[in-house]
Amino acid sequence: xxxxxxxxxxxxxxxxxxxxxxxxxxxxxxxxxxxxxxxxxxxxxxxxxxxxxxxxxxxxxxxxxxxxxxxxxxxxxxxxxxxxxxxxxxxxxxxxxxxxxxxxxxxxxxxxxxxxxxxxxxxxxxxxxxxxxxxxxxxxxxxxxxxxxxxxxxx
Amino acid sequence: xxxxxxxxxxxxxxxxxxxxxxxxxxxxxxxxxxxxxxxxxxxxxxxxxxxxxxxxxxxxxxxxxxxxxxxxxxxxxxxxxxxxxxxxxxxxxxxxxxxxxxxxxxxxxxxxxxxxxxxxxxxxxxxxxxxxxxxxxxxxxxxxxxxxxxxxxxxxxxxxxxxxxxxxxxxxxxxxxxxxxxxxxxxxxxxxxxxxxxxxxxxxxxxxxxx
Numbered sequence: 001x002x003x004x005x006x007x008x009x010x011x012x013x014x015x016x017x018x019x020x021x022x023x024x025x026x027x028x029x030x031x032x033x034x035x036x037x038x039x040x041x042x043x044x045x046x047x048x049x050x051x052x053x054x055x056x057x058x059x060x061x062x063x064x065x066x067x068x069x070x071x072x073x074x075x076x077x078x079x080x081x082x083x084x085x086x087x088x089x090x091x092x093x094x095x096x097x098x099x100x101x102x103x104x105x106x107x108x109x110x111x112x113x114x115x116x117x118x119x120x121x122x123x124x125x126x127x128x129x130x131x132x133x134x135x136x137x138x139x140x141x142x143x144x145x146x147x148x149x150x151x152x153x154x155x
Numbered sequence: 156x157x158x159x160x161x162x163x164x165x166x167x168x169x170x171x172x173x174x175x176x177x178x179x180x181x182x183x184x185x186x187x188x189x190x191x192x193x194x195x196x197x198x199x200x201x202x203x204x205x206x207x208x209x210x211x212x213x214x215x216x217x218x219x220x221x222x223x224x225x226x227x228x229x230x231x232x233x234x235x236x237x238x239x240x241x242x243x244x245x246x247x248x249x250x251x252x253x254x255x256x257x258x259x260x261x262x263x264x265x266x267x268x269x270x271x272x273x274x275x276x277x278x279x280x281x282x283x284x285x286x287x288x289x290x291x292x293x294x295x296x297x298x299x300x301x302x303x304x305x306x307x308x309x310x311x312x313x314x315x316x317x318x319x320x321x322x323x324x325x326x327x328x329x330x331x332x333x334x335x336x337x338x339x340x341x342x343x344x345x346x347x348x349x350x351x352x353x354x355x356x357x358x359x360x361x362x363x364x365x366x
Contacts, residue, residue, distance in 0.1 A: 065187070065304030078269050079304075082295045107197075107302035109190045 042085075042092045055088045058100050062087070063114050071114055189302055189321045196312040197300040198222045199232075201264070201290030204272040205279050209250075209286040211257030220264060220290055222312070229261045229319075229338050230312040233326070234298060236270040237278035239306040245325035249309075250286040252331045259339055263287035268298050268306050313338050 045052055059073035064080045072080040072087075083104075090100045104112045116122040191197075203218040214220065222230060233249055235242040253263035264287060267275045272291050279285045292298055301310060309322040311334060320334055 065302075079295060079299075082269075083299060085294065086296070086299060106190065107300060108304070109188055109302070111187050 042089050045088075048092075051088065051092060054091050054097065055084065058087050058091065058097050059084050061101070061114050062104055063108075063112050065108065065112070069114075186323075187302075187304055191302060191310070191318045192321055194318060195316055196222060196230075196310065196318045197297070199266075199292075199297040199300065201266060201292060201297065203288045204267070204291050205265075205276050205285065205289035207263075207286055207288040208284045209254050209257055212253060212263060212287045214288040218288075220288070222316075225262055225312075226316050227314050229256075229314060229335060231261065231263045231309060231331075231335075232266055232301070232312065233263065233309045234266045234268045234301070234303055234306050236268045236306050237274040238270060239268075241325050242307045243282065245307055245309075245327075246282050246285070248326055248328035248331070250284075252326075252328050252335070253286040255332070256335050256339075257286070259335075261335055261339070265289035266292050266297060268292060268303065269295055311335070311338070 043051060045055075056073055060071045062072045062083065064070045064072045064075035064077055064083075066077050066079050067075045072083045087100055090103065091097070095103075101113065110116060110122075116125055118126050198221070200219055200221050203214045203216055203220060206216055207213045222232075231249075231253070233245075235246075249263065249265075253261070257263075265275075265285065267289060275289055275291075279289065295303070301308070305323070307322075307325060309326050309331075311319045311322075311331075313319045319338055322331075
């Protein structure tokens with residue numbers, strides 16, 4: 001499932017890159033008017049490359065609420081653009097990445113994170129595959145032993 | 156012997172998987188649980204762009220509404236848009252309930268979501284007016300602050316400033332009235348004592364003030 005997901009993501013990313021200039025234009029023209037009345041001074045995209053990169057990292061881990069399994073970084077939706085702008089503002093005004101994540105989790109719940117946090121019941125997602133891998137290999141080893149035994153007895 | 160074991164293994168492994176999938180079928184994947192109910196409502200500031208036609212609720216266009224100034228009152232915030240079809244369904248119900256509960260100090264505000272205010276004004280006109288004022292939300296700041304993922308969504312804030320309930324989709328008059336009744340009953344009487352406990356901004360309008 002993970003593999004399929006990442007493949008789908010890659011395809012999506014390729015698509016996004018193909019239309020990146022368009023998206024960029026949309027992202028910049030959309031939130032610009034609403035950014036104007038804000039009192040905080042936030043450098044727009046393309047001015048501060050470090051901030052751009054941080055925004056991108058955070059935005060690509062936040063789920064777009066009006067899309068299907070898409071991050072706000074990849075989504076062309078208006079709400080995503082507004083959320084990206086909010087991420088940019090919060091980072092620009094000195095919040096850390098995890099504080100920004102916390103803000104969105106506080107508003108939308110854990111659902112907003114594309115990657116579940118490694119805590120509580122979520123740990124199952126991280127440990128079950130490893131557990132199954134171990135159990136599977138032990139089972140396979142035992143089975144192989146059993147399959148090969150009659151051959152040695154028959155000898 | 157071997158068959159029995161195979162059947163047992165299949166049941167042990169397949170059982171939980173099928174149970175998990177069956178459980179998944181009972182859940183709505185589109186439903187996003189909101190963490191807000193039971194927590195302090197995010198405070199918002201919004202500019203009035205449509206006044207509302209109920210005498211008890213009307214505000215002047217250009218007025219600023221601050222949620223913090225409504226502590227001690229039940230406040231209903233309805234997120235809507237002129238492009239939203241389901242918002243048409245609930246419009247009449249919301250206006251009626253707002254009118255009914257205005258004498259008891261319940262405040263209703265419409266919050267325009269990702270829309271132009273002229274569209275909102277036209278829409279209200281088309282719908283035959285709206286009892287309560289409509290506010291603009293530039294950049295969807297308030298919407299994101301409320302964890303909005305679609306319209307209509309309606310939040311009911313109790314007298315202490317906590318989110319009592321979030322309605323997703325069109326609101327029904329009966330359900331809303333019932334909730335408002337229970338809020339006015341439970342927190343209506345001990346209002347004075349709760350106000351004393353909670354840190355409340357200076358101006359504290361009493362619940363029965365008539366505007």
